[in-house]
Amino acid sequence: MQAPVVFVNTGATRETGRQAQISNITAAKAVADIVRTCLGPKAMLKMLLDPVGGIVMTNDGHAILREIEVTHPAAKSMIELSRAQDEEVGDGTTSVIILAGEILAQTFPYLERKIHPVVIISALKKALEDAIQVVHEISRKVDTENDEELLQIIGSSIGTKYISKWSEHMTKLALKAVRTVATNEPRVESTQRAPHSAKSVSIDIKHYIRVEKITGGDVTDSEVLDGVMLNKDITHPKMRRFITNPRVLLLDCPLEYKKGESQTDIEITNEKDWARILSIEEEQVEQMCKEIVKFKPDVVITEKGVSDLAQHHLMKANITVLRRVRKMDNNRIARATGATVVSRVDEIKEADIGTRCGVFKVETIGDEYYSFLVECKDPGACTVLLRGASKDILSEIERNLQDAMAVARNVLLEPYMSPGGGATEMAVSVKLASKAKEIEGVEQWPYMAVVQGMEVIPRTLVQNCGGNPLRQVTSLRAKHAEGLHTYGIDGDSGEIVDMATFGIWEPEAVKLQSIKTAIESSTLLLRVDDIVSAKRRDGEGKQAEGAPPMQMGGMGGMPGGMPVME
Template sequence: MYGNQQPLFVLAPEAERLHGNQTQIDSIDAANAVSSIIKTTLGPNSMLKLMLDPMGGTVITNDGNAILREIDVTHPAAKALIELSRTQDDEVGDGTTSVVLLASSILSSTKKYLVEKIHPTYLVQGYYLALSEILSYLDSIATKLDTNDSNVMLSILKASLQTKFSEQWSNKISTLALRACKLILVELSNTKKEIDIKRYIRIEKIVGGLLEDSQVIDGLVMEKDVTHSRMARKIVDPKILLLDCPLEYKKGESMTNIEISNADDFEKILEQEEKEIKKMTQFIIKSGANLVITEKGVSDLAAHYLMKANVTVIRRAKKTEQNRLVKITGAKIINRCEEITQASLGIKCHLFEVKKIDDSYWTFLTKCEDPQACSVILRGGSKDTLNEVERNLHDALCVARCLFLDPRIVAGGGATEIELSCHLDRLASKYSDSTTWGIQAIAKALQIIPLILLQNSGGPVYTGLSKLITLHQEGSNNKNFGVCGFTGDIVNTYEKQIYDTVTSKIQIIKSAVECCAMIIRVDDILSGLSAQNKDKNSGISDLAV
């Protein structure tokens, strides 16, 4: 306001604004609140969390991402940490709890500098300098593996499952994950490898039986039955046809009216429909196919004609299942029956079989030549158990994929974090400018992983942490000493086969540092539209993508 002029209001009176240093302090407190929820889920002696959804369903797990995605938060910093865990799960599969704890610890270590009014830009410069040094140092301490040695690969996968609910079945889950990844591994021409878990590994959960009954199928399994009860449910060396068109009379896309003046007209319509369906089935029969799998529907009349010609039909398969079938059978997806040729048939799958398991019928396509796609059947006593085993299997699959793509490991049990912390302390002593504060904050924050492992294992927390830091400061010969999550003792993690993948460690540290750099640079949070404006914008927000 200048002189006698009226004050100028830029924001609506209903809007809430958090400005300045208090914004960063509140963001740090929100991040700490999120990390406190999953703090006890780290390590092999971790606790489980039970969550109830609005529909009355329950989720019991100690997986960080599975817990956080069930939580509804409003603060932007808390949402950023939850997104961090989701990204970690998508990219690596392992370390979803560690990345949130590390990000929260970095923010907590930075809080004292923000309270002292140190500008966030200086801290961010130190963050990225420390990150660059961490990445180069990880390369120097990593150990390369031979991915052709199954025993070594299984030991790494078992180590990643020691913190999971399914730790007692780690041998079985590790074997399933390793075999599934080997089946879909593709060697590219430029010496690179491709493993697409989401597209080419299908996990089917069947309640009943024992977990030991779980198996990897070198082909496809789907919960489908044949469309006609008299069709063959077992075919050796099937000739498979994949369709993306319906085997029924084409219906009008909108309301269609037909005027009939006499009974003969109705008979002609039925004859025309029968003629068209018979024409479709003749194209299939002439091609020599004896197994048809289509994404669309199949009329009773078409099923009857094909059954008479000894052709088995599966209908309404998912698009993802069709893509896997292309991989395992060598067939091509046909969009019109007129385009069917013998060259479009798949002959790489040598056994089709429909089995009844409990009250459901399951279609098995097995004994495939170089399938490049597979299915994993999980058995268990309850849905909750199967859901948790599925999450653990997904983590093991991601760890196996990371090992094939980057076969390097580092010491687990917090050993790598303490080694990096000591290295950053030595690095910070070489600088005398403002970047030192950011380096020191990350060096301090990295100690949170072994600290929480000691807490959750019941070991001497601060005594054990001090002993661990002393060992790492004495020299590089002690770089593999970390925390045994079962007993809380300080041990050589390589001797105890406690490992982490380099890919997971890099993703954890990079994601945490980048997220914290973004959060502390926010100095203004605006929120709160008026109820009238919310109503006006509701239609727009609903349509926004």
């Protein structure tokens, strides 16, 4: 909707009051429409062109929105929702965008009726509290020791993804990887539920699970290594390439002569002084090597460089060296082997040596050398080795596997499941519709915005598989009105099925996060009543006019745009 341009003294374009809110709703709806067809098993793919001409084809909502370039501040805010959802629970990134866009669209008529945004926001917050209560009521507890049940839950999360054809293999990989990095360390317990067990569990899949992609081989050759794999070769050809039960030393300092700073000035008057300077360098490197050899490590891994002289001394001591390892990988090795990363060689202690690794080996896969520290006892960190036909396929498999691991993590931390296939959203919609009748005054209308907005998920699932959305959503609403809360939409056929027998369940944490994020972001955008765009510098371009439209990189765009605030 085109809004009038108001010029203020600063020379800026400005939208105020209802125009600003309508502009925000329009932008949010446009972002939601981009990913609407990416929901469910029959999801369509988006083809994204990156700036260097590469092509990405995916139906992952977060991956799509990450690549899109927008200029409208409300559209940017919507894209941040997807990122926040991915950071928090790792799944439901498409659902949260569709939900937020629909709830905002449903509030549009009430703004036109001149209901104050504060009244609408108050009703939305009340609806959020009631929705959370409904989700708790229809969820069921999961036995985290029952692998068969967990694999079924993880499998339902990747049923809409590319890797669904290898679903059984991938779900086992995801569960094994997450269980490997689970540790009994303190964590902040969720306020949504009471702790499900006496011991608190910490699962950091971002830092301690490394996905290594190697082209070639079959997807079913993918495996979870009980340790760490590095794309590194040994620094000296005569060093050992296979060691059983190695003693591992980790460093984050260079094993080479430390040169002076740039202001260092040495004046040499005779040849002996030059020879002495060179010998001092050699003595320092030799001393560093002696400090290391003293603790008899079998493998030394450092984040920095290793000089030729240091390699020579360590090779004579029968020590294998890897250099220039990334800090994240070093931390992963530390957790897997029980070693401590040391900053100075003269501070090494016996307790810093890692002894939990079973085998160190260097192997050639394709044209690359890979070092393995595997067969670790209680590793706490792992590497998922993915094989596939091409880089594009491997990238898509990795994105899907990350979602599967996030689902496994959520279930192990909060073992409660909600019915999938739009059943949870329809249950919330029907329950809130009955509660809306108890609300007195004008708040009842905007409260219904959430009721109508929640139906967008089952409706979209039916639309995406070519069904009749009006008939199916009406029938589903009737089922839920009878109290059958587990009935939802089969994303393949568009038919109404019982999710309890169909076996489609989703982590309650994902559903709660989606609803919270969608409603809270809607209230945030409704609270905005002024959009000011600063004037471009040096007379660059003409003043932006009207509502700032979106620009979508790689998917065509619309002319114009809102300049960045300066």
